[in-house]
Amino acid sequence: MSDEQRKRILVVDDDPRLLHVVSVYLGGIENYDVVTASSGEEALEVLAGTTPDLVILDVMMPGMDGIQVCEHIRQNPVTKDLPVLMFTALSSDEDVARAQRAGASKHITKPFTLGALGSVIRSFLQPSAAGSQAAGQLDEGAGSGM
Secondary structure, eight states, X not given: OOGGGSOEEEEEOSOHHHHXXXXXXXXXXXXXXXXXXXXXXXXXXXXXXXXXXXXXXXXXXXXXXXXXXXXHHHHSTTTTTSOEEEEESOOSHHHHHHHHHHTOSEEEESSXXXXXXXXXXXXXXXXXXXXXXXXSOEEOOSSSOO
């Protein structure tokens, strides 16, 4: 796939290690164009200058959290239809409902495996290539997860 055809993903997380591992995996293994931000405010600055094909947000960040960023994305006519995945260590019914009310397309429970993350992303960016694994909430157990 040529550079101009590569799908662009914005990954937003305040954990620099997770941000690095996910961006290296998505850029190197999955061959996506990855843009990163380490805060909600920085994510909105990035979105003001470029429109990615997918946004992945950490729910729990200091300052503007992922829920607030998702709400801003949904309120902006330019970005309102972007798929938004949310990373969360929270998995109670209320936390899931809060993410859904904000407009999240799906939530990904931490810890997760990179392979499973790649599968969910492909379900949004390459629907014909995705398997049925990505049909519901991704809830990977411990082990080799992030």
